[in-house]
Amino acid sequence: MDFTAAVMGLSDTFLMTALVFGCALAIRRDAAMRLLAIMVLFSLISLVGRITGFSSIVRVINILVISTPVLLAVIFQSDLRRALLASRTRTPVVSEFDGDIETVEELLKALTDMAEKRIGALIVLVRQIPIDHIIHVGTQIDAKVTSELLNSIFLPYSPIHDGAVIIETGKLTKAGCLLPLSQNPDIAKSFGTRHRAALGLSELSDCYVVVLSEETGKISLVHDAKITYDLEHTELRRLMKKALGVKRRT
Known part of the structure:
Protein backbone atom coordinates (compact mmCIF):
# COMPACT_ATOMS: atom_id res chain seq x y z
CA MET A 1 0.00 0.00 0.00
CA ASP A 2 1.54 3.34 -1.03
CA PHE A 3 1.69 6.40 1.22
CA THR A 4 -1.15 8.26 -0.52
CA ALA A 5 -3.53 5.34 -0.12
CA ALA A 6 -2.55 4.99 3.54
CA VAL A 7 -3.27 8.64 4.20
CA MET A 8 -6.62 8.43 2.41
CA GLY A 9 -7.50 5.40 4.48
CA LEU A 10 -7.02 7.40 7.68
CA SER A 11 -9.74 9.96 6.89
CA ASP A 12 -12.36 8.16 8.97
CA THR A 13 -9.96 7.84 11.88
CA PHE A 14 -9.17 11.57 11.90
CA LEU A 15 -12.86 12.40 11.62
CA MET A 16 -13.59 10.23 14.65
CA THR A 17 -10.70 11.91 16.48
CA ALA A 18 -12.17 15.34 15.83
CA LEU A 19 -15.63 14.25 16.99
CA VAL A 20 -14.28 12.60 20.15
CA PHE A 21 -12.18 15.65 21.00
CA GLY A 22 -15.15 17.97 20.48
CA CYS A 23 -17.38 15.88 22.76
CA ALA A 24 -14.71 15.60 25.45
CA LEU A 25 -13.95 19.33 25.24
CA ALA A 26 -17.61 20.13 25.81
CA ILE A 27 -17.58 18.01 28.97
CA ARG A 28 -14.17 18.69 30.50
CA ARG A 29 -11.28 20.62 28.97
CA ASP A 30 -8.34 19.03 30.84
CA ALA A 31 -9.39 15.47 30.01
CA ALA A 32 -10.09 16.46 26.40
CA MET A 33 -6.45 17.41 25.84
CA ARG A 34 -5.26 14.03 27.12
CA LEU A 35 -7.77 12.22 24.93
CA LEU A 36 -6.65 14.25 21.91
CA ALA A 37 -3.04 13.16 22.48
CA ILE A 38 -4.11 9.52 22.75
CA MET A 39 -6.24 9.72 19.59
CA VAL A 40 -3.40 11.35 17.62
CA LEU A 41 -1.07 8.59 18.82
CA PHE A 42 -3.55 5.95 17.66
CA SER A 43 -3.80 7.66 14.28
CA LEU A 44 -0.02 7.71 13.86
CA ILE A 45 0.27 4.05 14.80
CA SER A 46 -2.50 3.24 12.34
CA LEU A 47 -0.67 5.21 9.62
CA VAL A 48 2.56 3.31 10.26
CA GLY A 49 0.63 0.04 10.21
CA ARG A 50 -0.96 0.86 6.86
CA ILE A 51 2.36 1.88 5.30
CA THR A 52 4.25 -1.15 6.58
CA GLY A 53 1.44 -3.57 5.83
CA PHE A 54 0.75 -4.64 9.42
CA SER A 55 -2.99 -5.05 8.96
CA SER A 56 -3.45 -6.55 12.44
CA ILE A 57 -2.28 -3.28 14.04
CA VAL A 58 -4.67 -1.31 11.86
CA ARG A 59 -7.57 -3.57 12.86
CA VAL A 60 -6.78 -3.18 16.57
CA ILE A 61 -6.55 0.61 16.29
CA ASN A 62 -9.80 0.75 14.33
CA ILE A 63 -11.55 -1.29 17.03
CA LEU A 64 -10.23 1.07 19.72
CA VAL A 65 -11.34 4.14 17.77
CA ILE A 66 -14.81 2.70 17.13
CA SER A 67 -15.11 1.89 20.85
CA THR A 68 -14.21 5.44 21.87
CA PRO A 69 -17.83 6.63 22.43
CA VAL A 70 -18.30 3.84 24.95
CA LEU A 71 -15.03 4.77 26.67
CA LEU A 72 -16.15 8.41 26.80
CA ALA A 73 -19.40 7.41 28.47
CA VAL A 74 -17.45 5.45 31.12
CA ILE A 75 -14.80 8.13 31.71
CA PHE A 76 -17.29 10.98 31.96
CA GLN A 77 -20.16 9.13 33.60
CA SER A 78 -20.23 11.50 36.59
CA ASP A 79 -20.28 14.59 34.37
CA LEU A 80 -22.99 13.13 32.14
CA ARG A 81 -25.10 12.16 35.16
CA ARG A 82 -24.76 15.66 36.58
CA ALA A 83 -25.71 17.23 33.23
CA LEU A 84 -28.82 15.04 32.95
CA LEU A 85 -29.88 15.92 36.48
CA ALA A 86 -29.31 19.61 35.89
CA SER A 87 -31.52 19.56 32.80
CA ARG A 88 -34.57 18.70 34.88
CA THR A 89 -33.94 20.67 38.08
CA ARG A 90 -35.53 23.80 39.43
CA THR A 91 -34.71 27.27 38.14
CA PRO A 92 -32.07 28.88 40.37
CA VAL A 93 -33.40 31.54 42.69
CA VAL A 94 -31.34 34.67 43.27
CA SER A 95 -32.19 35.97 46.70
CA GLU A 96 -32.51 39.62 47.63
CA PHE A 97 -33.49 38.86 51.21
Whole structure:
Protein backbone atom coordinates (compact mmCIF):
# COMPACT_ATOMS: atom_id res chain seq x y z
CA MET A 1 0.00 0.00 0.00
CA ASP A 2 1.54 3.34 -1.03
CA PHE A 3 1.69 6.40 1.22
CA THR A 4 -1.15 8.26 -0.52
CA ALA A 5 -3.53 5.34 -0.12
CA ALA A 6 -2.55 4.99 3.54
CA VAL A 7 -3.27 8.64 4.20
CA MET A 8 -6.62 8.43 2.41
CA GLY A 9 -7.50 5.40 4.48
CA LEU A 10 -7.02 7.40 7.68
CA SER A 11 -9.74 9.96 6.89
CA ASP A 12 -12.36 8.16 8.97
CA THR A 13 -9.96 7.84 11.88
CA PHE A 14 -9.17 11.57 11.90
CA LEU A 15 -12.86 12.40 11.62
CA MET A 16 -13.59 10.23 14.65
CA THR A 17 -10.70 11.91 16.48
CA ALA A 18 -12.17 15.34 15.83
CA LEU A 19 -15.63 14.25 16.99
CA VAL A 20 -14.28 12.60 20.15
CA PHE A 21 -12.18 15.65 21.00
CA GLY A 22 -15.15 17.97 20.48
CA CYS A 23 -17.38 15.88 22.76
CA ALA A 24 -14.71 15.60 25.45
CA LEU A 25 -13.95 19.33 25.24
CA ALA A 26 -17.61 20.13 25.81
CA ILE A 27 -17.58 18.01 28.97
CA ARG A 28 -14.17 18.69 30.50
CA ARG A 29 -11.28 20.62 28.97
CA ASP A 30 -8.34 19.03 30.84
CA ALA A 31 -9.39 15.47 30.01
CA ALA A 32 -10.09 16.46 26.40
CA MET A 33 -6.45 17.41 25.84
CA ARG A 34 -5.26 14.03 27.12
CA LEU A 35 -7.77 12.22 24.93
CA LEU A 36 -6.65 14.25 21.91
CA ALA A 37 -3.04 13.16 22.48
CA ILE A 38 -4.11 9.52 22.75
CA MET A 39 -6.24 9.72 19.59
CA VAL A 40 -3.40 11.35 17.62
CA LEU A 41 -1.07 8.59 18.82
CA PHE A 42 -3.55 5.95 17.66
CA SER A 43 -3.80 7.66 14.28
CA LEU A 44 -0.02 7.71 13.86
CA ILE A 45 0.27 4.05 14.80
CA SER A 46 -2.50 3.24 12.34
CA LEU A 47 -0.67 5.21 9.62
CA VAL A 48 2.56 3.31 10.26
CA GLY A 49 0.63 0.04 10.21
CA ARG A 50 -0.96 0.86 6.86
CA ILE A 51 2.36 1.88 5.30
CA THR A 52 4.25 -1.15 6.58
CA GLY A 53 1.44 -3.57 5.83
CA PHE A 54 0.75 -4.64 9.42
CA SER A 55 -2.99 -5.05 8.96
CA SER A 56 -3.45 -6.55 12.44
CA ILE A 57 -2.28 -3.28 14.04
CA VAL A 58 -4.67 -1.31 11.86
CA ARG A 59 -7.57 -3.57 12.86
CA VAL A 60 -6.78 -3.18 16.57
CA ILE A 61 -6.55 0.61 16.29
CA ASN A 62 -9.80 0.75 14.33
CA ILE A 63 -11.55 -1.29 17.03
CA LEU A 64 -10.23 1.07 19.72
CA VAL A 65 -11.34 4.14 17.77
CA ILE A 66 -14.81 2.70 17.13
CA SER A 67 -15.11 1.89 20.85
CA THR A 68 -14.21 5.44 21.87
CA PRO A 69 -17.83 6.63 22.43
CA VAL A 70 -18.30 3.84 24.95
CA LEU A 71 -15.03 4.77 26.67
CA LEU A 72 -16.15 8.41 26.80
CA ALA A 73 -19.40 7.41 28.47
CA VAL A 74 -17.45 5.45 31.12
CA ILE A 75 -14.80 8.13 31.71
CA PHE A 76 -17.29 10.98 31.96
CA GLN A 77 -20.16 9.13 33.60
CA SER A 78 -20.23 11.50 36.59
CA ASP A 79 -20.28 14.59 34.37
CA LEU A 80 -22.99 13.13 32.14
CA ARG A 81 -25.10 12.16 35.16
CA ARG A 82 -24.76 15.66 36.58
CA ALA A 83 -25.71 17.23 33.23
CA LEU A 84 -28.82 15.04 32.95
CA LEU A 85 -29.88 15.92 36.48
CA ALA A 86 -29.31 19.61 35.89
CA SER A 87 -31.52 19.56 32.80
CA ARG A 88 -34.57 18.70 34.88
CA THR A 89 -33.94 20.67 38.08
CA ARG A 90 -35.53 23.80 39.43
CA THR A 91 -34.71 27.27 38.14
CA PRO A 92 -32.07 28.88 40.37
CA VAL A 93 -33.40 31.54 42.69
CA VAL A 94 -31.34 34.67 43.27
CA SER A 95 -32.19 35.97 46.70
CA GLU A 96 -32.51 39.62 47.63
CA PHE A 97 -33.49 38.86 51.21
CA ASP A 98 -31.40 39.57 54.26
CA GLY A 99 -32.07 36.02 55.48
CA ASP A 100 -29.51 34.48 53.13
CA ILE A 101 -26.93 37.11 54.04
CA GLU A 102 -27.56 36.24 57.70
CA THR A 103 -27.06 32.58 56.82
CA VAL A 104 -23.65 33.34 55.37
CA GLU A 105 -22.65 35.35 58.43
CA GLU A 106 -23.86 32.62 60.79
CA LEU A 107 -21.86 30.06 58.82
CA LEU A 108 -18.73 32.20 59.03
CA LYS A 109 -19.17 32.72 62.76
CA ALA A 110 -19.62 28.99 63.35
CA LEU A 111 -16.62 28.08 61.20
CA THR A 112 -14.44 30.64 63.02
CA ASP A 113 -15.49 29.28 66.43
CA MET A 114 -14.95 25.65 65.41
CA ALA A 115 -11.61 26.38 63.72
CA GLU A 116 -10.28 27.90 66.94
CA LYS A 117 -11.35 24.79 68.85
CA ARG A 118 -10.08 22.38 66.13
CA ILE A 119 -13.54 20.92 65.58
CA GLY A 120 -14.02 19.30 62.19
CA ALA A 121 -17.07 20.12 60.07
CA LEU A 122 -18.64 19.27 56.73
CA ILE A 123 -21.29 21.67 55.37
CA VAL A 124 -23.13 21.19 52.06
CA LEU A 125 -24.65 24.20 50.29
CA VAL A 126 -27.21 22.86 47.82
CA ARG A 127 -27.65 24.81 44.59
CA GLN A 128 -29.63 23.82 41.46
CA ILE A 129 -29.22 20.03 41.45
CA PRO A 130 -31.17 18.19 44.18
CA ILE A 131 -29.19 15.62 46.17
CA ASP A 132 -32.05 13.65 47.77
CA HIS A 133 -31.29 10.71 45.47
CA ILE A 134 -27.66 10.71 46.63
CA ILE A 135 -28.07 11.10 50.40
CA HIS A 136 -30.13 8.39 52.05
CA VAL A 137 -28.81 8.67 55.60
CA GLY A 138 -29.34 11.69 57.85
CA THR A 139 -31.44 13.27 60.56
CA GLN A 140 -34.20 15.65 59.48
CA ILE A 141 -33.90 19.03 61.19
CA ASP A 142 -35.42 21.81 59.05
CA ALA A 143 -34.24 24.73 61.20
CA LYS A 144 -32.85 28.21 60.78
CA VAL A 145 -29.09 28.27 60.30
CA THR A 146 -27.37 29.58 63.43
CA SER A 147 -23.81 29.35 64.66
CA GLU A 148 -25.04 27.84 67.95
CA LEU A 149 -26.86 25.04 66.13
CA LEU A 150 -23.87 24.26 63.93
CA ASN A 151 -21.51 24.24 66.91
CA SER A 152 -23.77 21.85 68.81
CA ILE A 153 -24.04 19.48 65.84
CA PHE A 154 -20.30 19.21 65.27
CA LEU A 155 -19.20 18.93 68.90
CA PRO A 156 -17.19 15.69 69.24
CA TYR A 157 -19.67 14.13 71.66
CA SER A 158 -22.65 14.82 69.39
CA PRO A 159 -24.05 11.57 67.92
CA ILE A 160 -24.18 13.15 64.44
CA HIS A 161 -20.91 15.11 64.44
CA ASP A 162 -19.18 12.83 61.91
CA GLY A 163 -21.71 13.45 59.15
CA ALA A 164 -22.46 16.45 56.96
CA VAL A 165 -25.13 19.09 57.42
CA ILE A 166 -27.25 20.09 54.43
CA ILE A 167 -28.24 23.72 53.88
CA GLU A 168 -30.92 24.26 51.27
CA THR A 169 -33.22 27.21 50.50
CA GLY A 170 -31.86 29.08 53.50
CA LYS A 171 -32.46 26.33 56.07
CA LEU A 172 -30.48 23.58 57.71
CA THR A 173 -32.53 20.63 56.49
CA LYS A 174 -30.48 17.59 57.53
CA ALA A 175 -27.54 16.63 59.73
CA GLY A 176 -25.43 13.53 60.22
CA CYS A 177 -25.54 12.80 56.50
CA LEU A 178 -23.18 10.32 54.85
CA LEU A 179 -21.81 11.58 51.54
CA PRO A 180 -20.49 9.37 48.73
CA LEU A 181 -16.70 9.09 48.82
CA SER A 182 -14.80 10.02 45.68
CA GLN A 183 -13.33 7.06 43.79
CA ASN A 184 -10.79 9.22 41.97
CA PRO A 185 -7.44 7.37 42.23
CA ASP A 186 -5.51 10.63 41.83
CA ILE A 187 -6.70 12.08 45.15
CA ALA A 188 -3.84 12.85 47.52
CA LYS A 189 -3.43 10.21 50.21
CA SER A 190 -3.20 12.96 52.80
CA PHE A 191 -6.91 13.72 52.33
CA GLY A 192 -9.16 12.57 55.13
CA THR A 193 -12.67 11.17 54.91
CA ARG A 194 -14.30 14.62 54.99
CA HIS A 195 -12.35 15.85 51.97
CA ARG A 196 -13.02 12.63 50.05
CA ALA A 197 -16.72 12.88 50.86
CA ALA A 198 -16.82 16.53 49.76
CA LEU A 199 -15.12 15.63 46.47
CA GLY A 200 -17.44 12.67 45.97
CA LEU A 201 -20.57 14.80 46.29
CA SER A 202 -19.15 17.58 44.11
CA GLU A 203 -18.55 15.02 41.36
CA LEU A 204 -22.26 14.20 41.30
CA SER A 205 -23.82 17.63 41.85
CA ASP A 206 -23.20 21.36 41.68
CA CYS A 207 -23.07 21.74 45.47
CA TYR A 208 -20.49 23.83 47.27
CA VAL A 209 -19.08 21.83 50.20
CA VAL A 210 -17.25 23.54 53.06
CA VAL A 211 -14.69 21.38 54.87
CA LEU A 212 -13.14 22.34 58.19
CA SER A 213 -10.13 20.23 59.12
CA GLU A 214 -9.93 19.27 62.78
CA GLU A 215 -6.17 18.61 62.41
CA THR A 216 -5.20 22.02 61.04
CA GLY A 217 -8.23 24.24 61.63
CA LYS A 218 -8.03 25.27 57.96
CA ILE A 219 -11.17 25.81 55.88
CA SER A 220 -11.47 24.47 52.34
CA LEU A 221 -14.23 24.71 49.79
CA VAL A 222 -15.00 22.01 47.24
CA HIS A 223 -16.92 22.60 44.01
CA ASP A 224 -16.95 20.82 40.65
CA ALA A 225 -14.47 18.21 41.97
CA LYS A 226 -11.90 20.91 42.80
CA ILE A 227 -10.63 21.97 46.22
CA THR A 228 -9.68 25.51 47.24
CA TYR A 229 -7.52 25.26 50.34
CA ASP A 230 -7.06 27.47 53.39
CA LEU A 231 -9.61 30.12 52.48
CA GLU A 232 -9.52 33.56 54.01
CA HIS A 233 -12.84 34.81 55.38
CA THR A 234 -13.30 37.43 52.66
CA GLU A 235 -13.03 34.88 49.85
CA LEU A 236 -15.05 32.28 51.75
CA ARG A 237 -17.83 34.83 52.30
CA ARG A 238 -17.86 35.67 48.59
CA LEU A 239 -18.04 32.03 47.52
CA MET A 240 -20.77 31.16 50.02
CA LYS A 241 -22.85 34.13 48.85
CA LYS A 242 -22.44 32.86 45.31
CA ALA A 243 -23.47 29.35 46.37
CA LEU A 244 -26.58 30.59 48.18
CA GLY A 245 -27.55 32.99 45.40
CA VAL A 246 -27.20 36.21 47.38
CA LYS A 247 -27.44 39.17 45.05
CA ARG A 248 -24.99 42.01 45.60
CA ARG A 249 -26.87 45.21 46.36
CA THR A 250 -26.04 48.44 44.63
